[in-house]
Structures are given as structure tokens and as C-alpha cells.
Amino acid sequence: MKKSILLISLITSFFSFSQDNYSKEQKIILDNYYTNGALNYNYNYQMFEWQKCLDEGLAKDNSIARLWSEKAMPYFKARKYEMGMPFIDKAVELNPKEYLPYRAFLKCIFSKNYKDAIKDFEESIKLNGNSYEMDHTYNFYIGLSYLQLNEYSKAEKLFKEYIDELFEKRQGLxxxxxxxxxxxxxxxxxxxxxxxxxxxxxxxxxxxxxxxxxxxxxxxxxxxxxxxxxxxxxxxxxxxxxxxxxxxxxxxxxxxxxxxxxxxxxx
CATH class of the missing domain: 1.25.40.10 (Tetratricopeptide repeat domain)
Incomplete structure (x- = not known):
């Protein structure tokens, strides 16, 4: 039961997002075509309906990075990386501070383009510092990428720093x-x-x-x-x-x- 509650909480958190950088008109589009549109469908078996809602929103305003990101996400989960990448690229173009680290994560964990993931995470550090994406720091994922590129000493250094940070900056976590x-x-x-x-x-x-x-x-x-x-x-x-x-x-x-x-x- 606890795991189910946690999963629901995680999904709710995943689908919630800051609208602070959007205009009033853009917030209305997000509400109509994403929150009250695409989220009414399960992209696992209603991909057409999911994408149609987002496309209708983008037809109103194609500068909303969140809509491009949500077009990309189901394709990555379906392992159709080449289909999804142009959409996340567009989100990065519109809002690199928020979506560059997300693209880096997708390259590291999903499409497994480790050299490109490292480049994106290094650029993300310049924008945001060594912040967090999906529960771990950018440098953690750079460490994973180095493992997969057989650069083990570089990975060791980053994982050791990550563990030290968890203890020192996050109260012994x-x-x-x-x-x-x-x-x-x-x-x-x-x-x-x-x-x-x-x-x-x-x-x-x-x-x-x-x-x-x-x-x-x-x-x-x-x-x-x-x-x-x-x-x-x-x-x-x-x-x-x-x-x-x-x-x-x-x-x-x-x-x-x-x-x-x-x-x-x-x-």
C-alpha cells in the first residue's frame, strides 16, 4: 500500500510543473491542452490522442516548451528515441535552463548516448550548478556515463564526491x-x-x-x-x-x- 501511495505521489509530482515563466494566455493553453487534455489519456495505448491534444496546444502557441517536452516523453518510454529527440531538442531550444538537464538524463538513461549526455550535463552545470535531475545530481549521471565509457577512475571520483555531498550538504543522507x-x-x-x-x-x-x-x-x-x-x-x-x-x-x-x-x- 505504501508503495502504491508513493507511486501516485510521484506521478502527481511528475505531472505538476511551474507555470511561473508562462504568460496568462500560455497558462490557459497548458491547462486546456495538457492538464485537462493530454492527461486524460494513457499514452501507452492512447498515443494518438495524447499527441493530438499537445499538437492542438502547439497550434495555439508553439513557444511553450512544456508541450514539446510532453510530446517527447512517451516516445522515450516506448524506446522510440529518434522519434522523441527532436521534440525534446525543441524544448531545450526554448528553455535550456529547465530542459537541457532533462535531455541529458534521457541521453544517459534512455538512448544511451553517453558522450552527448556528458556534454549536456556539463552545460547544465554552467546554467544551474550541480543541481538534481530525477533524484540525482548532474555529476552522478556524468559518473554513470563515464562507467559506460570505461573511464572508471573519473567515475570513481564523481561518485565519491556525490556520497560526500549527501553526507555533508544533505544532513547525512x-x-x-x-x-x-x-x-x-x-x-x-x-x-x-x-x-x-x-x-x-x-x-x-x-x-x-x-x-x-x-x-x-x-x-x-x-x-x-x-x-x-x-x-x-x-x-x-x-x-x-x-x-x-x-x-x-x-x-x-x-x-x-x-x-x-x-x-x-x-x-
């Missing part, structure tokens, strides 16, 4: 995903023992974290600790079967870097 990817950056550099310590921190925050246990098991195997490997690997299998995987909302649409599948666990 800990994040299992942050520890996991910091551990991955160490794992890829063959720092097996240090990686295990970091994966254990992720597991402390999220006791059923199957990915953290899977990669911890590999590190244990590399260190020759065969007695421990079997136990940790079996725990990873059991947790995975329970659906206890990488805890990021957009994993319902896309595989995140180093996310595991039944293939990894011999299931």
Missing part, C-alpha cells in the same frame, strides 16, 4: 544506489576488497539489494573466498526472485548500467 555505483567503479579497477566494503554499505541501506550482492560475490571470488561466494550469490538469486533490484523509478522503462537479469544469476 545515505543512498544505496550511490554506494552501489561507487562500488562498481572500484570493482572495475580490480579494487576488490574496497569494492566489497562499499557494496556492504549499499546492502546496509537496502538489505535485499540483489545487484550489490551479485557484484560482491564476484569480488569475493576474485579474492579466492569461495566459501563466502556461494552464500552471497544464493542471496542475490533469492532477492532477485523477490523483485529486489536496483531501486530507481525509471528501471520500469530501461535497464540501468550494471543492472542484472536472470541470465547473470543462472535463473
Amino acid at each position: 545515505e543512498n544505496s544506489t550511490a554506494y552501489f555505483y561507487y562500488g562498481i567503479s572500484l570493482y572495475e579497477q580490480k579494487n576488490w576488497q574496497e569494492a566489497i566494503v562499499t557494496f556492504d554499505k549499499a546492502i546496509k541501506q537496502y538489505p535485499n539489494f540483489s545487484e550489490a550482492k551479485y557484484y560482491k560475490a564476484i569480488c569475493l571470488a576474485r579474492l579466492g573466498k569461495q566459501d563466502e561466494v556461494k552464500k552471497v550469490f544464493q542471496e542475490a538469486q533469492e532477492d532477485f526472485k523477490k523483485g529486489c533490484k536496483l531501486s530507481e523509478w525509471n528501471t520500469v522503462y530501461e535497464m540501468y548500467p550494471y543492472e542484472i537479469s536472470p541470465y547473470h544469476l543462472n535463473l
Whole structure:
């Protein structure tokens, strides 16, 4: 029940947006064609109706960045990246401060254009500082991109800074995903023992974290600790079967870097 309430809250938050930068006339268009228009449809099976509402709004005023962004979003979730990108490009053109980091996120997590994602996030930092997009800092996603480009030491530095920031600037907040990817950056550099310590921190925050246990098991195997490997690997299998995987909302649409599948666990 708690998860359902949280999901509803997240969706409501996702669909709400600041209208401060829009004129009175533009706010009316947004209300008519987005809030009271497109949102009446489920784009998973009513894509035509969703897009038609937004197109009608854009016919009234094609300078409303939010409408262009909402045209893009369902295509990315349907993995039609080339269809969606021109629309988010238009939103960025109209309002780079708000939509450049969102495009960078889409390039990192969805279309997986990591070099372009890094460029967009670096430009976003110039505009907004190292702000947040979808629960993490811009530098966090740059770190993910570096992981996928095999630039592990660069990723390690950014994830370490991110963890330090969570503690120092956000009152000791800990994040299992942050520890996991910091551990991955160490794992890829063959720092097996240090990686295990970091994966254990992720597991402390999220006791059923199957990915953290899977990669911890590999590190244990590399260190020759065969007695421990079997136990940790079996725990990873059991947790995975329970659906206890990488805890990021957009994993319902896309595989995140180093996310595991039944293939990894011999299931």
C-alpha cells in the first residue's frame, strides 16, 4: 500500500510543473491542452490522442516548451528515441535552463548516448550548478556515463564526491544506489576488497539489494573466498526472485548500467 501511495505521489509530482515563466494566455493553453487534455489519456495505448491534444496546444502557441517536452516523453518510454529527440531538442531550444538537464538524463538513461549526455550535463552545470535531475545530481549521471565509457577512475571520483555531498550538504543522507555505483567503479579497477566494503554499505541501506550482492560475490571470488561466494550469490538469486533490484523509478522503462537479469544469476 505504501508503495502504491508513493507511486501516485510521484506521478502527481511528475505531472505538476511551474507555470511561473508562462504568460496568462500560455497558462490557459497548458491547462486546456495538457492538464485537462493530454492527461486524460494513457499514452501507452492512447498515443494518438495524447499527441493530438499537445499538437492542438502547439497550434495555439508553439513557444511553450512544456508541450514539446510532453510530446517527447512517451516516445522515450516506448524506446522510440529518434522519434522523441527532436521534440525534446525543441524544448531545450526554448528553455535550456529547465530542459537541457532533462535531455541529458534521457541521453544517459534512455538512448544511451553517453558522450552527448556528458556534454549536456556539463552545460547544465554552467546554467544551474550541480543541481538534481530525477533524484540525482548532474555529476552522478556524468559518473554513470563515464562507467559506460570505461573511464572508471573519473567515475570513481564523481561518485565519491556525490556520497560526500549527501553526507555533508544533505544532513547525512545515505543512498544505496550511490554506494552501489561507487562500488562498481572500484570493482572495475580490480579494487576488490574496497569494492566489497562499499557494496556492504549499499546492502546496509537496502538489505535485499540483489545487484550489490551479485557484484560482491564476484569480488569475493576474485579474492579466492569461495566459501563466502556461494552464500552471497544464493542471496542475490533469492532477492532477485523477490523483485529486489536496483531501486530507481525509471528501471520500469530501461535497464540501468550494471543492472542484472536472470541470465547473470543462472535463473
